[in-house]
Amino acid sequence: MDSSSADGARLPPSRAGSRLCVRCGERKAALKRPKTLEQVSPICRECFYVVFEDEIHQTIVDNTLFKAGERVAIGASGGKDSTVLAYVLSELNRRHNYGLDLFLLSVDEGITGYRDDSLETVKRNEIQYGLPLKIVSYKDLYGWTMDDIVKAIGLKNNCTFCGVFRRQALDRGAALLKADKIVTGHNADDIAETVLLNILRGDIARLSRCTFITTGEDGPIPRCKPFKYTYEKEIVIYPLYEISHISVCIYSPNAYRGFAREFIKDLERMRPRAILDIIKSGENFRISTTTRMPEQGTCERCGYISSQKLCKACVLLDGLNRGLPKLGIGRTKAGPGADGDGKQRAKGSERNTSSLQGKHGNFDF
Numbered sequence: 001m002d003s004s005s006a007d008g009a010r011l012p013p014s015r016a017g018s019r020l021c022v023r024c025g026e027r028k029a030a031l032k033r034p035k036t037l038e039q040v041s042p043i044c045r046e047c048f049y050v051v052f053e054d055e056i057h058q059t060i061v062d063n064t065l066f067k068a069g070e071r072v073a074i075g076a077s078g079g080k081d082s083t084v085l086a087y088v089l090s091e092l093n094r095r096h097n098y099g100l101d102l103f104l105l106s107v108d109e110g111i112t113g114y115r116d117d118s119l120e121t122v123k124r125n126e127i128q129y130g131l132p133l134k135i136v137s138y139k140d141l142y143g144w145t146m147d148d149i150v151k152a153i154g155l156k157n158n159c160t161f162c163g164v165f166r167r168q169a170l171d172r173g174a175a176l177l178k179a180d181k182i183v184t185g186h187n188a189d190d191i192a193e194t195v196l197l198n199i200l201r202g203d204i205a206r207l208s209r210c211t212f213i214t215t216g217e218d219g220p221i222p223r224c225k226p227f228k229y230t231y232e233k234e235i236v237i238y239p240l241y242e243i244s245h246i247s248v249c250i251y252s253p254n255a256y257r258g259f260a261r262e263f264i265k266d267l268e269r270m271r272p273r274a275i276l277d278i279i280k281s282g283e284n285f286r287i288s289t290t291t292r293m294p295e296q297g298t299c300e301r302c303g304y305i306s307s308q309k310l311c312k313a314c315v316l317l318d319g320l321n322r323g324l325p326k327l328g329i330g331r332t333k334a335g336p337g338a339d340g341d342g343k344q345r346a347k348g349s350e351r352n353t354s355s356l357q358g359k360h361g362n363f364d365f
């Protein structure tokens with residue numbers, strides 16, 4: 001796979017041959033860990049695998065992410081993060097006897113030339129890792145593919161639909177699997193970006209929860225992020241063998257998140273710790289007691305978690321089915337789920353946390 005984005009991690013050949021790994025002191029150093037460039041570098045490949053996996057195990061243990069006997073659905077997109085997550089989690093489950101039943105769960109958004117390709121990767125992973133795979137599709141769940149939605153609405157707001165539907169589709173797929181938890185491949189870079197984006201949008205509700213390693217404990221199925229402290233650059237250089245499918249969604253304009261991403265990459269180049277520090281800043285934000293937060297309830301129509309009378313997915317679907325696809329797009333004071341008179345559940349909340357255009361339509365996970 002192309003690891004060029006992990007710039008600086010590999011030692012140039014001349015220096016690689018000349019130094020021993022600072023961890024084992026035996027093998028030749030092969031790379032500088034992107035996360036700890038200055039401190040514990042350079043190390044050999046074998047030691048890199050060990051520290052990479054050990055850190056994830058430690059994150060799982062320190063945060064009590066799982067209990068023995070749980071059924072865990074791995075959100076598997078076929079991309080690098082979730083592919084590495086599926087591999088590492090199945091290894092750690094075996095090695096440390098977590099006692100988990102692991103499943104791959106994929107959402108087929110119906111994006112021709114993108115998701116159909118990456119689903120092939122997930123199908124290969126099903127065999128390679130011996131994990132049962134469940135695929136749920138927007139077409140089956142909502143009657144619309146993303147290709148249909150883009151035809152109806154164009155490229156501008158399509159990420160909003162995709163993000164909202166995917167979130168719920170993962171919940172629905174996990175319910176079909178009778179899963180106790182969903183894990184996703186969101187990594188430290190993703191979380192740092194989301195902290196910044198929520199600050200830039202003044203979205204206090206999301207800012208307060210976007211650094212949580214586990215979310216949705218009050219919802220149908222909690223979600224957790226075992227890669228919360230794992231750097232993207234390390235995920236890129238980790239794979240023991242080729243991950244052939246890395247592609248970018250053909251419908252994602254991605255502009256705003258793209259700026260945040262580039263900004264964080266620049267900071268990381270100057271100071272690798274910057275990513276962890278941004279996450280820490282997000283964690284340490286204290287919300288003023290006068291800030292009223294949205295009240296969590298359930299959607300009157302489909303029963304899914306919602307801070308409005310109707311959940312965002314139902315509002316968006318309503319618009320699509322009524323030929324008014326823009327209904328529910330945008331951030332209105334009344335909010336998409338508000339009833340006719342604009343009444344919300346979030347009494348006087350500073351901001352309605354409805355649709356925010358972003359990588360996945362909002363800056364939540």
Ligand SMILES: Nc1ncnc2c1ncn2[C@@H]1O[C@H](COP(=O)(O)OP(=O)(O)OP(=O)(O)O)[C@@H](O)[C@H]1O
Pocket residue numbers: 074075076077078079080081082083105106107108109166183184185186187190
């Ligand atoms: N279509 C999907 N089906 C199942 N899970 C998904 C899907 N899309 C995203 N996810 C989950 O959400 C996580 C973050 O998704 P995102 O689209 O931000 O991709 P990413 O950061 O490029 O991750 P990946 O490399 O795994 O695609 C993924 O790692 C995966 O766990």
